[in-house]
Amino acid sequence: MTYHVNFNFIWKYFDKLSWGLVLSLELAVACIALGILIGLAGALLYVDGPRRLRPLVTAYVEFIRNVPLLLLVYLVFYGVPSVGGFKYGPTESFIITLSVYAGAYLIEVFRSGLDAVPRGLIDAGKAIGLTPFQRLLYIRLPTMFRIVLPSLSNTFVSLFKDTSVASVIAVPELTYGAQWINFSTFRFVEVYAVVTPMYLVTGYTILFLLRRLEHRYGVGR
Amino acid sequence: MDLVIQSLPFVTKGLAITLQVSALVVLLSLLAGVLLGVALTYGPWLVRLLVRAYSDIIRGIPVLILIFAVYYGLPALKVNLSNLTAAVAALTMFTTAQVIETTRGAIQSIHHGQMEAGKAIGLGFGQRMLYVIFPQAVRRFLPPWINSVTDAVKGSALVSLVGVVDLMLAIQQVIGRVYEPMPLYLLGAAIYFSINYSLSSLSRRLEQRFAYVRE
Numbered sequence: 001m002t003y004h005v006n007f008n009f010i011w012k013y014f015d016k017l018s019w020g021l022v023l024s025l026e027l028a029v030a031c032i033a034l035g036i037l038i039g040l041a042g043a044l045l046y047v048d049g050p051r052r053l054r055p056l057v058t059a060y061v062e063f064i065r066n067v068p069l070l071l072l073v074y075l076v077f078y079g080v081p082s083v084g085g086f087k088y089g090p091t092e093s094f095i096i097t098l099s100v101y102a103g104a105y106l107i108e109v110f111r112s113g114l115d116a117v118p119r120g121l122i123d124a125g126k127a128i129g130l131t132p133f134q135r136l137l138y139i140r141l142p143t144m145f146r147i148v149l150p151s152l153s154n155t156f157v158s159l160f161k162d163t164s165v166a167s168v169i170a171v172p173e174l175t176y177g178a179q180w181i182n183f184s185t186f187r188f189v190e191v192y193a194v195v196t197p198m199y200l201v202t203g204y205t206i207l208f209l210l211r212r213l214e215h216r217y218g219v220g221r
Numbered sequence: 222m223d224l225v226i227q228s229l230p231f232v233t234k235g236l237a238i239t240l241q242v243s244a245l246v247v248l249l250s251l252l253a254g255v256l257l258g259v260a261l262t263y264g265p266w267l268v269r270l271l272v273r274a275y276s277d278i279i280r281g282i283p284v285l286i287l288i289f290a291v292y293y294g295l296p297a298l299k300v301n302l303s304n305l306t307a308a309v310a311a312l313t314m315f316t317t318a319q320v321i322e323t324t325r326g327a328i329q330s331i332h333h334g335q336m337e338a339g340k341a342i343g344l345g346f347g348q349r350m351l352y353v354i355f356p357q358a359v360r361r362f363l364p365p366w367i368n369s370v371t372d373a374v375k376g377s378a379l380v381s382l383v384g385v386v387d388l389m390l391a392i393q394q395v396i397g398r399v400y401e402p403m404p405l406y407l408l409g410a411a412i413y414f415s416i417n418y419s420l421s422s423l424s425r426r427l428e429q430r431f432a433y434v435r436e
Contacts, residue, residue: 003297066371066417067410068378071389075406078396083403164283168382175285182293189297192290200281 009185010194013177020177021198027095027173028160032152034099035159039106046107047114048136057107064104069165073097077169090169098166102159109155113148114140149218153210157203164199174198225408228395232405235391236412242305242387243374246312250373251366253313254320259350261321262328272321279318284376287311292383308380312373319369327362328354360431367424371417378413388412 010017046057064072077093088096117140125135145152167176178195182188261272279287291314292307302310331354339349381390392409396402 003299062418063410063414066375066414066421068375068389068413070378070381071406071409071413074393074402075410079402079406082401161281161283164285165379167285175283175289178286179289188293192286192294196282196286196290199283199286200278203281 003189005190006187007190007194009187010181010190013181013185016172016177016180017174017195017198020172020174021202023171024160024163024166024173024175025202027091027098027163027166027171028156030095031098031102031159031163032156034095035102035106035155036152038099038103039110042103042107043110043114044136046111061104061107064101069097069101069162070168072101073165073169076100090166090171094163094166094169094171098159098162101162102155105155106152109148109151110144113144113151116147117143146217146219149210149214153207153214156210157207160203160206161199222404224399224401225404228399228405228408231395232388232391232408232412235386235388238386238391239374239377239388240416242309242312242377242380242385243370245309246316246373246377247370249309249313250316250320250369253317255324257317258321258324258328261325263346276318276321279314280322284312284315285379285382287315288379288383304383305380305385308383308385312376312380315376316369316373319372320366323362323365323369324358326365327358330361331357360428363427363431364424367420367427371420374417374420375413 042057042060046054073094076097077090080093081087121139121143122135125139130138163173164175166173167179170176172180174195178191181191257272257275260268261276264272288308288311291302291311292304295302295307335353335357336349339353344352377387378389381387381393384390386394388409392405396405399405
């Protein structure tokens with residue numbers, strides 16, 4: 001018995017894949033945005049906040065970084081509603097999970113970014129009489145963002161890849177679309193021959209665009 | 222709490238599989254990754270091109286897709302792997318790509334004068350690697366490598382999706398029977414956490430041990 005390669009089914013159901021890819025991208029964008037908010041809050045709390053709260057931030061970061069994403073996805077989707085007495089859809093639940101996940105990684109990124117802001121800039125801000133809040137808003141944050149831009153791009157691309165895990169709770173993103181076609185047509189080889197390049201091309205295109213952005217706004221080496 | 226205790230023997234079996242899968246992946250990818258990493262740094266251009274392509278492609282696709290592609294895709298090409306073998310193969314492919322990059326970075330961080338000095342005193346390539354480059358590169362290699370090891374342990378949870386009864390799937394199965402998700406997920410999280418946290422603490426200790434300047 002030989003396997004006959006036949007791409008017809010893939011093209012027939014291609015909308016599952018194209019819309020899946022769009023949803024994957026949307027998830028990644030939503031999660032990087034929320035992740036940046038969490039990351040900023042956490043990093044500022046760690047650096048500028050009261051010292052007693054530091055272990056809290058550390059605990060959050062270490063917990064998330066040392067537990068598999070898959071388990072977190074299950075925990076938030078099946079575990080939390082079972083104790084909390086409320087329900088949400090798989091997509092909302094996944095966005096919460098991946099944002100919290102991204103937030104933990106971004107706290108580390110922003111923390112080292114804030115540390116890397118040159119001392120002289122902050123002193124200059126003090127010298128011209130900026131308040132601590134003004135120094136944060138006009139000096140530390142803009143400089144930090146320019147410094148961490150490369151890490152942000154990498155985080156974004158890896159979040160895009162991580163959205164594939166959403167398929168396990170039936171969020172109809174790209175991997176879910178692939179599995180759906182698989183189990184309706186059993187065209188495994190063709191599906192992966194199409195889906196893998198879709199991830200690759202999208203991922204590297206994003207990275208290429210972000211690298212150009214870094215070139216424009218990043219801190220030159 | 223009773224529930225957690227009752228489920229422990231079952232969960233422990235899963236944990237054994239998780240540890241087994243992780244250990245296999247880490248060992249195999251260390252061997253392949255260091256070898257290919259050296260090839261990427263010193264090989265002829267064709268070899269470098271191939272290794273570079275392998276590494277960039279593998280790191281560009283989600284691990285989950287890789288696992289599914291190996292498990293569901295290969296049988297059509299007449300390669301039948303059990304789910305455990307397929308999962309280990311896919312995870313190894315992925316971790317190998319990371320080890321390749323770590324190795325390349327570690328080797329390139331060593332000043333090329335070291336290599337030239339080795340040549341000057343008449344050492345062969347293997348000797349230069351073994352006695353000159355590797356001992357110095359180890360301290361640059363270890364921290365990111367241990368990161369990959371924890372990634373491999375975390376990634377091993379994905380093998381549950383092709384039906385390998387690892388820690389993750391064992392927990393899912395217990396939940397399927399008792400309908401008490403939260404305590405069991407927390408138990409699972411605690412187990413994964415203690416494995417990975419001890420690995421990363423080990424990494425910090427090793428970093429200090431291998432640093433030039435000890436504090």
